[in-house]
Amino acid sequence: MTTLTTTIPQVAAKRVTPLATLQQTMTLAWRSLVQIKHNPWELLDLSIQPIMFLLLFTYVFGGAISGSTGDYLQFALPGLLVQNALFYTLSTAIGLNTDITKGVFDRLRSLPIARTAPLSGRIIADTAKQVWAFALLIGFGMVLGFRVTTSFFGLLGALALLVVVALAMSWMSVLIGLKASSPEKVQMIAFSTMMPLTFTSSALVPSATFPSWLRTWSDLNPVTHLADAIRGLLIGGDVTRAALFSLLWAAGFAVVFAPLAIRAFRSRV
Numbered sequence: 268m269t270t271l272t273t274t275i276p277q278v279a280a281k282r283v284t285p286l287a288t289l290q291q292t293m294t295l296a297w298r299s300l301v302q303i304k305h306n307p308w309e310l311l312d313l314s315i316q317p318i319m320f321l322l323l324f325t326y327v328f329g330g331a332i333s334g335s336t337g338d339y340l341q342f343a344l345p346g347l348l349v350q351n352a353l354f355y356t357l358s359t360a361i362g363l364n365t366d367i368t369k370g371v372f373d374r375l376r377s378l379p380i381a382r383t384a385p386l387s388g389r390i391i392a393d394t395a396k397q398v399w400a401f402a403l404l405i406g407f408g409m410v411l412g413f414r415v416t417t418s419f420f421g422l423l424g425a426l427a428l429l430v431v432v433a434l435a436m437s438w439m440s441v442l443i444g445l446k447a448s449s450p451e452k453v454q455m456i457a458f459s460t461m462m463p464l465t466f467t468s469s470a471l472v473p474s475a476t477f478p479s480w481l482r483t484w485s486d487l488n489p490v491t492h493l494a495d496a497i498r499g500l501l502i503g504g505d506v507t508r509a510a511l512f513s514l515l516w517a518a519g520f521a522v523v524f525a526p527l528a529i530r531a532f533r534s535r536v
Contacts, residue, residue, distance in 0.1 A: 295388025360444030
């Protein structure tokens with residue numbers, strides 16, 4: 268009996284130039300953004316949830332915390348911008364995990380593109396969505412009575428700082444998305460990480476009201492530094508120290524989690 272053996276030729280991997288990698292990354296980023304047209308619920312989720320949190324915290328807790336909803340809105344909106352940006356990094360992890368588990372990355376891998384392009388494209392697309400959420404919250408906050416009391420450049424500085432830090436911290440979410448076995452586990456792990464960071468900071472309440480042991484942690488919490496910096500850029504106050512610490516934390520997150528995430532990405536796809 269003769270055994271028929273078929274040899275499948277191996278195609279040598281073609282080196283992708285940096286310019287081609289950038290073009291492929293932007294193409295895949297645009298693919299992620301265009302998907303919103305076919306899945307409008309994603310945009311609604313990105314829009315409704317921040318507004319819901321803003322209304323709940325302002326009109327349910329505002330009077331009890333600051334004495335008036337107007338005063339609390341001025342204090343809390345910068346913190347809510349930070350909270351929303353950090354929580355939205357969870358969608359990067361969930362979307363990445365979904366693409367991998369459904370085989371989307373396997374199909375992309377068969378194309379002559381850079382291996383990092385799908386990952387970079389997802390991160391860039393989610394960064395663009397962060398800008399949309401920032402503009403939406405600021406605009407709706409102004410309708411409710413929030414006022415930027417610094418300058419237009421302060422507003423742009425707040426957006427830039429928020430995007431940089433959220434982008435750096437998203438590497439932690441990317442690592443979770445690559446290591447978890449399902450989108451549900453991604454959501455559980457990442458939410459359990461982001462929730463304590465946010466609610467033990469000065470994002471939503473002054474840390475001076477915390478017990479001394481919790482205040483010590485809050486003073487070290489990266490979310491506290493970022494919320495204080497965004498607050499200073501929007502309504503005035505000390506910005507330099509808080510912004511510097513925020514950038515140092517961002518560098519730390521990127522240095523620690525980016526190599527781990529890239530290694531996990533290469534081993535999984």
